[in-house]
Each structure stands twice: as C-alpha cells, then as structure tokens.
C-alpha cells in the first residue's frame with residue numbers, strides 16, 4: 001500500500017522525502033537531481049508499469065498565476081512536439097496543489113555534469129552535441145515555442161546508438177524558467193533564479209524574445225563546451241548581466257588556443273547583442289561552427305581547395 005502525497009507532505013519551498021509515495025499515477029522511486037525550482041525523481045508509471053522521470057515543481061510556483069498559465073500552455077505545446085532530440089513529455093498536471101511533469105526517463109547525465117567531469121570537450125564531440133540541440137531548438141521555434149533557458153543542465157546526454165553516433169542528446173524544460181518571471185516582478189530579492197551564464201541581452205532588458213534568444217544561449221553553451229568556461233565570468237550577478245548586455249565576448253581562441261581562428265567570428269555572430277545580427281536559426285549557427293572547426297571554407301578561414309586539373313574546363317563554363 002503506497003501513501004498518497006498531499007500538499008502537507010511538502011516542506012516549505014520544495015518537495016522532498018517522497019520516495020515510496022504515490023503522486024497521481026506515479027510511484028516515486030528515487031531522487032535523480034534537483035534544480036532551483038524543482039526536484040526530479042525516477043518514478044514508475046503504475047498504469048503502464050514503466051520508468052519515467054517525474055518533475056515536481058516547488059509549491060510556490062503553483063501559487064503563481066503567471067507561472068501556472070505558462071506551465072499549462074507550454075507543457076501542452078512541448079508535449080505536442082515529436083522530435084528525436086526533445087524529451088517526450090507524457091503528462092503534465094496538478095495533484096493536491098503540486099504541479100508535476102512526467103517525461104521519458106533519460107539514462108545518462110546532463111551536459112553540466114559532463115563538463116564538470118571532463119572539462120572542455122573535443123571539437124568533434126562539441127559539434128555533434130551542438131547539432132542535436134540546434135535541431136531540437138529549430139523544431140521548437142517552428143512551433144513558435146521559445147525555450148528561454150538553454151543551458152548545460154537542460155541538455156541530457158545519453159549513450160548513442162553506434163560509433164558514428166556516440167551520444168544521443170535531449171533538450172528538456174521548455175518554458176520552465178523562472179528568469180522571465182523575475183523580470184515581471186515575481187521573484188523577490190534573494191530568491192534563486194538559476195544561472196545567469198547563458199541569458200540573452202533582450203531577456204535581461206525585458207524586450208520581447210523570440211527564437212534568437214535561444215541562439216544566444218546556445219552560443220554561450222557551445223562556447224563553454226569548447227573553452228571549459230562560459231563567455232562571461234564576473235564576480236557578481238549585476239556585473240554578469242552588464243557583460244551580457246554590453247561587453248564583447250572574449251575570443252574563444254584566447255581560451256582554447258589551437259582552434260581555427262574562424263570560430264571566433266562564428267561565436268561573435270551567435271553572441272551578437274542585437275537579435276537581428278545573430279544567426280537566424282540554430283542550425284545555421286552550428287553548420288558554420290562545424291565548418292569553422294574543420295578549418296573549412298564555409299567557416300571563412302581557408303580558401304576552397306582548388307579543383308583538379310581535369311575539372312577546370314567544367315568550372316570555367318559555370
């Protein structure tokens with residue numbers, strides 16, 4: 001017999017101590033991890049007898065109407081996107097005053113943990129991960145869904161299928177960021193708003209955001225996968241926000257000598273302060289990045305290889 005959870009079981013701030021309890025149709029098995037506004041558990045869907053990741057949002061979010069509306073809307077949109085690099089959402093709901101999301105359980109680790117363990121990644125691996133996240137983001141943007149919180153903790157890296165695909169990457173947590181709420185006055189001074197390492201200038205200044213804010217955040221993530229550190233590091237949050245808005249990002253090749261110089265131009269376009277100056281899509285950004293990492297012509301660093309002598313007439317005719 002499993003105990004049902006009620007709001008009273010949830011200590012102020014965040015749900016915890018729920019192992020063995022039942023929440024809606026899920027039995028909580030063990031805690032996977034926690035962020036600033038939620039705890040994620042591995043749980044068993046009792047109807048289908050399968051493992052899921054069950055995310056329980058902090059009770060204070062359930063009391064915020066703006067958040068609830070966004071939660072309901074964006075979970076529905078995210079659940080409607082069927083994409084190989086977006087974590088499938090099975091159900092989003094509320095029980096006993098607790099907002100929850102049940103989604104595919106991804107065995108692996110997030111990119112934050114991978115970077116903490118391995119440091120900067122080999123360029124090929126960084127390129128493969130960036131491509132998969134980019135395809136997920138472009139698909140979301142095609143549904144008018146802006147992620148708003150692209151960061152290593154929201155990128156899950158699972159083992160891939162074969163040596164050509166050594167990792168399979170999933171993007172998670174659409175629209176579940178507190179940062180935009182804080183700009184509307186929801187978050188009071190001192191409340192945790194999560195990392196500010198990846199936040200776009202227009203999010204900071206409260207201007208309207210579109211998919212290009214995800215291009216910026218992806219640019220920050222890609223920078224970190226290659227350099228081992230995000231583009232801006234400052235002693236306090238205000239200085240960091242200022243840097244995102246006004247300071248040019250330090251060239252990536254300064255942090256990781258040995259990369260082709262063409263990568264600097266690609267990163268500086270992805271990290272442009274004005275959305276109109278960035279890449280239009282995440283895949284365009286990553287295509288140019290990968291070309292630049294290869295030292296390829298499309299990356300702008302080296303001229304295209306000369307055609308072989310026998311092919312010259314053909315090229316002249318063109």
Ligand SMILES: Nc1ncnc2c1ncn2[C@@H]1O[C@H](COP(=O)(O)OP(=O)(O)OP(=O)(O)O)[C@@H](O)[C@H]1O
Nearest residue numbers: 033034035036037038040053104105106110153194
């Ligand atoms: N579908 C999933 N399968 C397996 N692990 C997951 C899944 N979703 C999230 N996790 C893990 O749960 C942990 C907590 O996630 P959560 O989204 O609460 O925090 P976060 O993204 O690190 O921070 P923030 O609160 O700022 O979003 C992360 O370590 C993440 O790797």
Ligand SMILES: [Mg+2]
Nearest residue numbers: 035153154173
């Ligand atoms: Mg997350």
